[in-house]
Amino acid sequence: MIVGKNIHKSFGDLEVLKGVDLHVKPQEVVVLVGVSGSGKSTLLRCFNFLEMINSGEITIDGHTINPKKEDLAKIRAEVGMVFQHFNLFPHKSVLENVIEAPITVKKMKKEEAKKLGMNLLRKVGLEDKADVYPSKLSGGQKQRVAIARSLAMEPKVMLFDEPTSALDPELVGEVLQVMKQLAEEGMTMVVVTHEMKFAKEVADRIIMIDQGTIIESADPKNFFENPQNERTKQFIQLVE
Amino acid sequence: MPEIFVTVFDVFMRTYPGFLEASVVTLELTAIGVILGTVIGLVFALMKISGSKILRGIANVYITVIRGTPLIVQIMFLYFGIVEIYTMSNFWAGAIALGVHNGAYIAEIFRGAIQGIDPGQREASLSLGMNRKQTMQRIVFPQALRRSIPPLGNQFIITLKDSSLVYIIGVAEIFSLANREAAQSYQAFESFLVVALYYLVLVMIFTFLLRLYENKLDVDKA
Ligand SMILES: Nc1ncnc2c1ncn2[C@@H]1O[C@H](COP(=O)(O)OP(=O)(O)O)[C@@H](O)[C@H]1O
Numbered sequence: 463m464i465v466g467k468n469i470h471k472s473f474g475d476l477e478v479l480k481g482v483d484l485h486v487k488p489q490e491v492v493v494l495v496g497v498s499g500s501g502k503s504t505l506l507r508c509f510n511f512l513e514m515i516n517s518g519e520i521t522i523d524g525h526t527i528n529p530k531k532e533d534l535a536k537i538r539a540e541v542g543m544v545f546q547h548f549n550l551f552p553h554k555s556v557l558e559n560v561i562e563a564p565i566t567v568k569k570m571k572k573e574e575a576k577k578l579g580m581n582l583l584r585k586v587g588l589e590d591k592a593d594v595y596p597s598k599l600s601g602g603q604k605q606r607v608a609i610a611r612s613l614a615m616e617p618k619v620m621l622f623d624e625p626t627s628a629l630d631p632e633l634v635g636e637v638l639q640v641m642k643q644l645a646e647e648g649m650t651m652v653v654v655t656h657e658m659k660f661a662k663e664v665a666d667r668i669i670m671i672d673q674g675t676i677i678e679s680a681d682p683k684n685f686f687e688n689p690q691n692e693r694t695k696q697f698i699q700l701v702e
Numbered sequence: 703m704p705e706i707f708v709t710v711f712d713v714f715m716r717t718y719p720g721f722l723e724a725s726v727v728t729l730e731l732t733a734i735g736v737i738l739g740t741v742i743g744l745v746f747a748l749m750k751i752s753g754s755k756i757l758r759g760i761a762n763v764y765i766t767v768i769r770g771t772p773l774i775v776q777i778m779f780l781y782f783g784i785v786e787i788y789t790m791s792n793f794w795a796g797a798i799a800l801g802v803h804n805g806a807y808i809a810e811i812f813r814g815a816i817q818g819i820d821p822g823q824r825e826a827s828l829s830l831g832m833n834r835k836q837t838m839q840r841i842v843f844p845q846a847l848r849r850s851i852p853p854l855g856n857q858f859i860i861t862l863k864d865s866s867l868v869y870i871i872g873v874a875e876i877f878s879l880a881n882r883e884a885a886q887s888y889q890a891f892e893s894f895l896v897v898a899l900y901y902l903v904l905v906m907i908f909t910f911l912l913r914l915y916e917n918k919l920d921v922d923k924a
């Protein structure tokens with residue numbers, strides 16, 4: 463569904479991604495782990511063309527993207543992204559956040575968009591918050607709105623960059639629950655997270671990234687019980 | 703009652719019909735200065751944050767020149783530069799000078815507000831498939847505009863007071879009236895005291911209306 467081949471990305475002299483290959487199959491849930499600064503966010507941002515790769519190839523749903531020639535907005539619409547700090551639009555109500563892109567990008571009729579928006583809010587358990595502003599929500603509620611907002615564009619893949627890292631511990635569960643439900647419905651997902659319980663339960667594959675390269679890629683059982691790389695072993699000891 | 707109160711009151715009663723008329727001119731100058739300044743400011747703010755080196759350069763030159771020279775010089779410059787060449791009234795020369803002057807300051811207000819918006823807002827918008835223009839129009843700029851309102855209000859008040867400077871090219875606003883009154887009546891102190899009160903009252907009304915508006919915005923957002 464989303465394939466990265468030999469992705470290189472540098473910021474100035476700092477090479478952050480050093481030839482990453484990642485093949486995410488349709489309906490697959492891949493959890494990305496790695497220490498801070500290893501390049502996890504950068505990789506997700508490259509998949510969404512918020513950062514431009516220096517070399518390599520990105521293919522989405524069988525279509526290899528040439529960022530110079532193509533309309534990046536169209537491609538980004540197919541790849542949903544959920545951020546650590548939610549990034550809800552504070553000047554718009556919850557429902558307006560969700561229906562903004564369908565109306566502006568897809569030119570959907572307002573009535574139709576509202577119906578879609580309410581369905582998605584119901585799905586994340588927040589239909590009663592449709593008319594309030596984000597400032598009135600808890601972190602967990604904000605993140606669930608952000609997920610609904612992404613889903614409104616009917617993306618082919620969803621990228622999550624530490625979606626629960628900014629949350630109080632008691633609010634983490636409600637967000638993971640929504641993500642788990644999405645996974646069960648067959649959404650293709652790439653998730654950066656430190657929630658190992660989630661990784662064990664939901665991931666089809668766990669990938670360890672270290673200093674800009676993938677050093678381990680295995681199903682959860684093998685990843686935790688039989689890691690190949692020394693750094694992975696250290697990492698597992700650290701989080702367990 | 704001390705003598706001074708009596709003479710100030712006399713001057714006030716004698717001049718208020720003229721001052722009311724001149725107040726309209728002052729308010730018109732302010733309104734045009736602010737509206738024109740906002741339009742110019744918006745254009746130059748967008749130029750300053752644009753990807754084009756040339757546009758950024760033009761905006762930088764404009765802002766540097768306007769902020770680096772006194773308003774009274776700009777008024778004279780525009781007056782002799784424009785009115786002499788094109789037939790234009792003194793009033794319009796003054797109003798345009800105020801607008802051009804304000805434009806530089808308002809450009810900086812808008813630029814600061816736009817750049818002050820969390821980059822995450824832009825990224826979230828782009829990640830939803832909105833293009834750069836839609837992102838600016840629907841996500842970044844509306845938030846920046848809200849943040850600009852307090853400093854813009856401040857700029858409006860400065861404009862109201864700065865409009866007094868166009869007396870130099872003979873526009874009949876309230877300061878020029880006070881000036882004439884002072885010369886004719888030999889009651890300079892009283893005349894300038896009265897005009898000071900007019901400015902003070904106008905500024906207070908402005909400030910009050912701005913505060914009402916800001917409160918309304920806060921309530922909307924809550
Ligand atoms: N826009 C940027 N400019 C310069 N350096 C960056 C930028 N974004 C990330 N980096 C650097 O790239 C490295 C990897 O960052 P990141 O992908 O955020 O790591 P992770 O998400 O795994 O913690 C870090 O050293 C970070 O400082």
Ligand SMILES: [Mg+2]
Nearest residue numbers: 502503504624
């Ligand atoms: Mg990160």
